[in-house]
Amino acid sequence: MKKQMLLATMALAVLSAHAGAAQTDKTPDAVLKPAPQQPQAALWASRVLSRIHYKATPLDDAMSEKIFDRYFKSLDGEKLFFSQADIDQFANAKSRLDDAIISENLTVPFAIYNLYQQRFSERMGYARELLKGKFDFTSEESYQYDREKADWVRTEAEMKDLWRKRVKNDWLRLKLAGKDEKAIRETLDKRYEGYLSRSRKLNNEDVFQIFMNAYAMSIEPHTNYLGPRASENFDIQMRLSLEGIGAVLQTRDEYTVIREIVVGSPAGLSGKLKVGDRIVAVGQGESGPVTDILGWRIDDVVAQIRGTKDSTVRLQVLPADAGTDPKPVTVALVRKKISMExxxxxxxxxxxxxxxxxxxxxxxxxxxxxxxxxxxxxxxxxxxxxxxxxxxxxxxxxxxxxxxxxxxxxxxxxxxxxxxxxxxxxxxxxxxxxxxxxxxxxxxxxxxxxxxxxxxxxxxxxxxxxxxxxxxxxxxxxxxxxxxxxxxxxxxxxxxxxxxxxxxxxxxxxxxxxxxxxxxxxxxxxxxxxxxxxxxxxxxxxxxxxxxxxxxxxxxxxxxxxxxxxxxxxxxxxxxxxxxxxxxxxxxxxxxxxxxxxxxxxxxxxxxxxxxxxxxxxxxxxxxxxxxxxxxxxxxxxxxxxxxxxxxxxxxxxxxxxxxxxxxxxxxxxxxxxxxxxxxxxxxxxxxxxxxxxxxxxxxxxxxxxxxxxxxxxxxxxxxxxxxxxxxxxxxxxxxxxxxxxxxxxx
Incomplete structure (x- = not known):
């Protein structure tokens, strides 16, 4: 039987979380480098893409230029972080990404990403500084909210003005909704801090996947690279089942929160978990060590909770209705096959x-x-x-x-x-x-x-x-x-x-x-x-x-x-x-x-x-x-x-x-x-x-x-x-x- 897909966009179900990689602790100044196997994976992928694809396209200088442009757009599609000077900084690499892949050297793609992280941190820092001042809402000015087709910003002054308008718009939306200045500052400062926190959780598998997709999609829109975890999630989506406890999770304020419980699942049948409960730690088996998951990416938490059918997972949970200073309770569940009905x-x-x-x-x-x-x-x-x-x-x-x-x-x-x-x-x-x-x-x-x-x-x-x-x-x-x-x-x-x-x-x-x-x-x-x-x-x-x-x-x-x-x-x-x-x-x-x-x-x-x-x-x-x-x-x-x-x-x-x-x-x-x-x-x-x-x-x-x-x-x-x-x-x-x-x- 042919295992063929005809997908425009196959969204990964919430039960399987977003594609990503294992949890990596990162400091604000951490520099990401490719994992040892990734240069090899890029080389092998290039051989497949240039020979087997329906629109087989050689990996040459022309393709390198397409990858270069698409990679920058993949990282910063709204052109809010990179400036034209940043793009120009890597101009010499524009026609050499093909050589980098063939020679198994991914230094440049990762250098581009690390600069992106630096610029991201700088823009968020500037946005938070703007919150300390005031805005003039009587002036006649406007904000272009869709910048996908805009030019890259050329000067630092233009970039600051762009972010001033962006923050001003965020502020005005909350003001029109009835929030006072104190509440607006707190809400937006927490929002921008959250952006930074999520950005710092990206790791080398994420970067590699973004770069390889820039390559794959430069050939044709529906060709993609899937990292090991993304591949697993894709299979789950196709079969509409997985082995786990039957709880849909999401991240809120660095906590992993139960958003939904699947009827008839181990989580549902136990009667011990409720929507709104916060999972703070996960242990494997009936007596294995417990791992603190506070601040983890949601897909890394899901990877801990999923497991082999009939195996046991232990969750330490802060109950949703336990007051302001709840004590964690431990819930042990036996994993089963979960149908995503x-x-x-x-x-x-x-x-x-x-x-x-x-x-x-x-x-x-x-x-x-x-x-x-x-x-x-x-x-x-x-x-x-x-x-x-x-x-x-x-x-x-x-x-x-x-x-x-x-x-x-x-x-x-x-x-x-x-x-x-x-x-x-x-x-x-x-x-x-x-x-x-x-x-x-x-x-x-x-x-x-x-x-x-x-x-x-x-x-x-x-x-x-x-x-x-x-x-x-x-x-x-x-x-x-x-x-x-x-x-x-x-x-x-x-x-x-x-x-x-x-x-x-x-x-x-x-x-x-x-x-x-x-x-x-x-x-x-x-x-x-x-x-x-x-x-x-x-x-x-x-x-x-x-x-x-x-x-x-x-x-x-x-x-x-x-x-x-x-x-x-x-x-x-x-x-x-x-x-x-x-x-x-x-x-x-x-x-x-x-x-x-x-x-x-x-x-x-x-x-x-x-x-x-x-x-x-x-x-x-x-x-x-x-x-x-x-x-x-x-x-x-x-x-x-x-x-x-x-x-x-x-x-x-x-x-x-x-x-x-x-x-x-x-x-x-x-x-x-x-x-x-x-x-x-x-x-x-x-x-x-x-x-x-x-x-x-x-x-x-x-x-x-x-x-x-x-x-x-x-x-x-x-x-x-x-x-x-x-x-x-x-x-x-x-x-x-x-x-x-x-x-x-x-x-």
């Missing part, structure tokens, strides 16, 4: 009124195309798989007598190619799904070979700009077969296939040391011969887009592969949707013209795009207060709409009988209203408070997240309406139904 496929049922009829639409949300490769290769019959989970949900939706199914792939960045093919197979009988062309130009067709369908009724796919790769394969295949409506906005536009290449094959020893490459090995094409590369999947029915196409999506990369076309595969369309799309689009346009929530969303999108284009924010207090008042006025209008009773035309969530809370809410309209009010009050609508996430209380952040989930999803509701319209048209026009649903009508 939050990232698994989920189903809901929405009910829409259509005249006197009620249409039941099943919605399946799929965050990623996951598969436990290792379990499947070992013959485990219960291996974790997106397709298997969706097939089970479709069977349940059949029993629930839904009339249409919507697959929600918004922000699904991809995953397993096998899963994309097999998931498509749930909706077609047999046939090709996607074509792959390798570096030699050879084209292979990946097909669904399993006869039969898990769902033969109408189907829709909801996508947005964050839907990439495997999501695009699935949506494009259903569109090409005429099997399902694609609704939303143009997708990401990633038409490339990645494969993992372990660098440890060049070395000796059992312990992973060199990391691995995720390299592009092929380009995929639709069965109609086109590609999603650059252009993405164009929806049949378009919904508003908040995405910034210039800065997000394949077309935003300066070295993306071009759009191209190959010969179509041989396939037989399963349906014909061309006739029904105009009718559905007409109904959609008429409905949203009267939908206040939809109109509000369009207004918000227009405002965001206007602000993004201007890329300036006023530092005049009077002007900002006026902006804030307008923002709060819009928020109150939105809150009023959220807390109002639903209109008869709004889709209604049909409760899962196993979910007592949803069942109670659905049974009593007043309960639904209360839920919406709670959503509005707890943060689904929140004006700028000037704070960052870890500066708010944990309870407030969790409430805001729950509220956001409970808030009305305007785009999902409209997609459900569109599928309900489709059901109505198919039920009243048998000729149309015979074209759209030949599987059903062939029975």
């Amino acid at each position: 939050e990232q698994s496929a989920k189903k809901t049922i929405m009910e829409v009124r259509d005249g006197t009829a009620k249409r039941r639409i099943g919605v399946i949300s799929l965050p990623t195309f996951y598969q436990d490769y290792e379990a499947r290769s070992k013959g485990d019959r219960d291996f974790k798989s997106a397709t298997r989970d969706v097939a089970r949900l479709l069977a349940e939706l059949k029993k629930d007598k839904v009339e249409n199914v919507l697959i929600d792939l918004r922000n699904n960045g991809g995953g397993s190619l096998n899963e994309a093919v097999e998931l498509t197979g749930l909706f077609i009988d047999k046939g090709p799904v996607v074509q792959q062309r390798n570096a030699e130009g050879r084209v292979e067709v990946e097909s669904d070979t399993n006869p039969g369908l898990a769902w033969d009724g109408p189907v829709g796919v909801l996508i947005n700009r964050g839907s990439a790769s495997a999501s695009e394969i699935f949506a494009a295949a259903l569109q090409d077969y005429g099997r399902g409506l694609v609704i939303g906005e143009a997708s990401f536009g990633k038409g490339t296939v990645q494969s993992l290449y372990k660098l440890d094959r060049f070395g000796q020893g059992e312990k992973p040391r060199y990391g691995e490459l995720k390299i592009t090995v092929a380009q995929f094409f639709r069965i109609n011969g086109g590609t999603t590369q650059l252009r993405g999947v164009t929806p049949d029915i378009k919904l508003p887009s908040m995405a910034d196409a210039e800065n997000f999506g394949e077309s935003s990369y300066d070295n993306a592969l071009p759009y191209t076309v190959i010969k179509p595969a041989v396939y037989i369309p399963a349906g014909e949707l061309k006739e029904i799309v105009p009718m559905l689009d007409k109904k959609h346009e008429a409905r949203v013209a009267k939908d206040k929530d939809f109109q509000y969303l369009q207004e918000e999108i227009a405002l965001v795009k206007k602000q993004r284009k201007e890329n300036l924010i006023s530092l005049n207090e009077a002007a900002r207060r006026k902006e804030r008042d307008q923002q709060e006025s819009r928020a109150k209008l939105r809150e009023a709409r959220l807390t109002a009773a639903p209109s008869p035309d709004d889709p209604i969530l049909v409760p899962d009988p196993k979910d007592a809370l949803n069942k109670a809410i659905a049974a009593k309209p007043a309960g639904a209203k209360a839920a919406r009010q709670a959503a509005a009050m707890k943060g689904a609508i929140r004006t700028d408070d000037g704070l960052q996430a870890d500066e708010r209380s944990l309870a407030a952040e969790l409430d805001a997240e729950k509220a956001a989930k409970a808030a009305k999803d305007v785009l999902l509701n409209e997609a459900v309406h569109i599928l309900a319209d489709e059901v109505g048209l198919l039920k009243t026009d048998t000729r149309l139904a015979s074209r759209v649903l030949p599987y059903v009508n062939d029975k």
